[in-house]
Amino acid sequence: MKVIVSSRPIQACVQAFSNTPKLRLQDLTRGDIQTYVHQTISPHPCMMTLRDSDHAQAAALLDELVERSSGIFLWVVLACRSIVEGLDNLDRWSELKQRIDELPPELESLFQHILSKIESRYQARAIRLLRICHQHARMNAPETLSTLGMALVGDSDVNISQLPVRKSLGRIERREKCVALEGRLRSRCYGLLEIKRLSNQCPPNCHCNIWERTAREGHDPLIDGAVIFMHRTVHDFLSTQGFIDFEQSMSEERDLECHPNVVLSYMSMQLATLNDLSRRWLDRQGMIDIRDALRCSQPVDGMTENDLAMIHSRLRMFVNHSFRSTKPLDECIKSDIARSDRNLGVILAVEFGLIEVVNAYEKWGMSLTRTQFAVQLLYYATTRPFTTHGRFKTLRGHVMEGCLLSKGCDPNEKIGNCGADCTIAKGMTPWKAALKLINEGILSSPEELVRPFLDAGANVEAAIVILETPTGRGDELVARARLKTLEIVKAHQSVLALQDKSRSTDSEPPMPTPRRSPSSSLARPNKRHRSVSFAKRHKKSKSAKTVTS
Numbered sequence: 176m177k178v179i180v181s182s183r184p185i186q187a188c189v190q191a192f193s194n195t196p197k198l199r200l201q202d203l204t205r206g207d208i209q210t211y212v213h214q215t216i217s218p219h220p221c222m223m224t225l226r227d228s229d230h231a232q233a234a235a236l237l238d239e240l241v242e243r244s245s246g247i248f249l250w251v252v253l254a255c256r257s258i259v260e261g262l263d264n265l266d267r268w269s270e271l272k273q274r275i276d277e278l279p280p281e282l283e284s285l286f287q288h289i290l291s292k293i294e295s296r297y298q299a300r301a302i303r304l305l306r307i308c309h310q311h312a313r314m315n316a317p318e319t320l321s322t323l324g325m326a327l328v329g330d331s332d333v334n335i336s337q338l339p340v341r342k343s344l345g346r347i348e349r350r351e352k353c354v355a356l357e358g359r360l361r362s363r364c365y366g367l368l369e370i371k372r373l374s375n376q377c378p379p380n381c382h383c384n385i386w387e388r389t390a391r392e393g394h395d396p397l398i399d400g401a402v403i404f405m406h407r408t409v410h411d412f413l414s415t416q417g418f419i420d421f422e423q424s425m426s427e428e429r430d431l432e433c434h435p436n437v438v439l440s441y442m443s444m445q446l447a448t449l450n451d452l453s454r455r456w457l458d459r460q461g462m463i464d465i466r467d468a469l470r471c472s473q474p475v476d477g478m479t480e481n482d483l484a485m486i487h488s489r490l491r492m493f494v495n496h497s498f499r500s501t502k503p504l505d506e507c508i509k510s511d512i513a514r515s516d517r518n519l520g521v522i523l524a525v526e527f528g529l530i531e532v533v534n535a536y537e538k539w540g541m542s543l544t545r546t547q548f549a550v551q552l553l554y555y556a557t558t559r560p561f562t563t564h565g566r567f568k569t570l571r572g573h574v575m576e577g578c579l580l581s582k583g584c585d586p587n588e589k590i591g592n593c594g595a596d597c598t599i600a601k602g603m604t605p606w607k608a609a610l611k612l613i614n615e616g617i618l619s620s621p622e623e624l625v626r627p628f629l630d631a632g633a634n635v636e637a638a639i640v641i642l643e644t645p646t647g648r649g650d651e652l653v654a655r656a657r658l659k660t661l662e663i664v665k666a667h668q669s670v671l672a673l674q675d676k677s678r679s680t681d682s683e684p685p686m687p688t689p690r691r692s693p694s695s696s697l698a699r700p701n702k703r704h705r706s707v708s709f710a711k712r713h714k715k716s717k718s719a720k721t722v723t724s
Contacts, residue, residue: 200246208251209241215255216240221262232268239275249406253285254278256366286412289365290421301363302422303438304329308368308402309413310435318467319401322370323382323449324442326352329359344449346383346395353397360402371403372396382446434482436471441486443468444493462562465493466527472520473535487516494519494561507549507590507599508560517541518548525552526559528575543582553584553605557612557624576609577627586633606633610641613660616653621660629667638664 182188216222216237226233240258244251257274266274279285293301304325311320326349344352353370360368373396383398404410412418447464472486494512512519521541524532537543543552556575580586586606590599606628612618613625629635642661646653 202246204246204248205241208244208246208248209237211248212237212240212251212255216258216262219259219262221265225268229268236268236271236275243275243278243280245280247282249282249408250278250280250285252405253289253366282408283412283415283417286367286409287417287421289367290418293363293365297363301365301367303435304360304364304368305409305413306422307435307438308404309410311439312404312410314470316467316470318463319373320403321382321442321446322353322356322400322402323349323398324446325402326356327445328438328442329356346398349383349398349449350395353400356402357397367405367409369403369405370397370400372400382449433485434475434478436473436475436478437482437485440468440471441489443471444489447493465523466529468493469520469524469527469529469532473524473529473532474539475535483517487520490523491516491519494523508555511548511550514549522548522552522555523561525556525575525579526562528556528572530575530578533575533578537582543579543584550590550599551584551588551605553579553586553588554590554608557605557608573624573627576605576624580627580631584631586628586631604634607637607641610638610660613656614641614646614653616650616656618656621656622663625660625663629664635664635668635671639668 180188180192217226222233236258240251240254244254254275257278258271261271261274277288279288290298290301307325307328308320329352357370360366360370381394381399383395443464447461447468468490472483472490474483512522517536521533521536521543524536533543553576556573556579584605587604590603590605590608609618609621609624609628613621618624639661642657642664646657
């Protein structure tokens with residue numbers, strides 16, 4: 176067995192492994208770093224002029240960069256950026272040498288040095304941008320941080336009070352904003368944040384406005400790019416105490432700051448309404464954006480009641496302007512969303528299947544029971560009155576129903592009794608609503624939905640009656656789904672019957688056994704009596720055979 180140990184040159188490690196074979200990273204990467212330094216700095220016009228005047232000093236400068244890097248590519252990248260900036264400013268040899276001397280050898284100290292070099296007027300904005308990207312990475316969001324979204328909030332210097340609720344942008348305007356953002360990231364963040372152009376092919380969640388795009392223009396990878404850290408160590412640095420202390424020292428414009436989740440949520444709501452304001456409802460990409468906005472709205476450490484109120488207030492404004500259902504909403508549902516802005520956030524999170532958001536609200540102290548809502552959340556999860564768009568149903572399954580059932584929601588609780596204006600059928604339950612979706616052909620694969628309901632105690636007899644009643648629909652897929660559901664329900668009914676029978680058998684008391692005394696006529700005969708009786712019976716049967724013959 177061979178073991179490879181990697182470590183920094185700590186004295187304890189050096190002593191412990193002094194007699195073992197070893198490799199030094201700086202020896203392995205020296206040639207590549209030397210190539211990078213020469214290709215980055217040597218072609219600069221100012222460097223060519225300086226080299227012509229003093230070739231030896233130019234070579235010494237490049238060699239010093241290679242030596243100080245200690246094999247760390249990220250260090251030499253940042254150092255070369257500083258030298259190129261000095262060459263742009265027509266620095267002399269002494270000034271270029273001073274730039275190298277100012278660079279700390281450790282990455283954490285180097286990042287602090289970079290932040291301190293940012294112009295004071297930009298430092299507070301740079302910290303906000305870094306914090307937003309850091310929070311997005313911590314949330315483990317499946318989608319990347321949109322370049323266009325950052326450009327939208329960057330227009331207002333991350334001051335969300337200046338963001339419009341709803342605004343349409345054409346393709347040219349979108350690209351102009353993204354180009355401006357790329358320049359701001361260079362000046363505000365000194366290269367710690369970059370824009371990565373993801374693909375030259377149009378992805379399904381495209382933001383480059385395909386309705387305005389011509390065949391000649393094609394996909395724009397800048398608009399659909401992602402804002403990323405220049406290296407993963409930058410993300411790690413933002414969690415250190417050094418950065419936290421530096422952030423707290425920035426007292427300018429603290430009144431404009433809010434939790435990064437608020438900005439991320441606003442950003443997604445801005446993206447959701449960009450494509451076409453004349454539509455009756457959001458397209459698929461708009462649905463993905465609003466789902467991201469809800470994911471960012473969950474209560475996390477560091478958020479205040481004011482932060483949540485800001486998110487929920489903007490969410491209500493967004494719903495009033497952009498979120499329309501294909502059917503009129505029931506009066507009970509309207510009363511639920513009118514009761515509080517937080518109710519609206521939880522209901523939408525339930526419909527979008529965001530379990531982590533629902534759990535966060537529950538930990539925050541919000542009750543998920545019927546007392547908080549006129550219509551219980553299980554009904555929202557099953558029927559989805561807000562998100563009943565045809566293309567949206569492919570974005571999630573039925574995990575939310577299972578989550579709410581595990582939290583104690585009753586699948587047999589009646590819903591249609593919450594007021595005179597309620598249009599929900601009288602006696603309707605979440606379980607009956609699920610069966611109705613199967614009868615209407617909305618659910619072609621009902622197993623994922625039916626089994627959690629049955630395990631939670633859904634009414635089996637009611638399901639059999641509903642599924643055996645003809646619907647008048649001749650669709651083969653609907654008939655197949657109904658038949659499959661009926662098989663699942665009856666199989667579950669058989670299991671319940673066996674369990675009831677087993678329980679009843681176990682609960683019956685055992686029959687009492689009568690006590691037998693030696694004097695009793697029921698007393699068992701001893702060996703002698705048994706042998707005599709057997710002999711008499713054998714003799715009788717033998718004589719009977721003789722008579723017969």
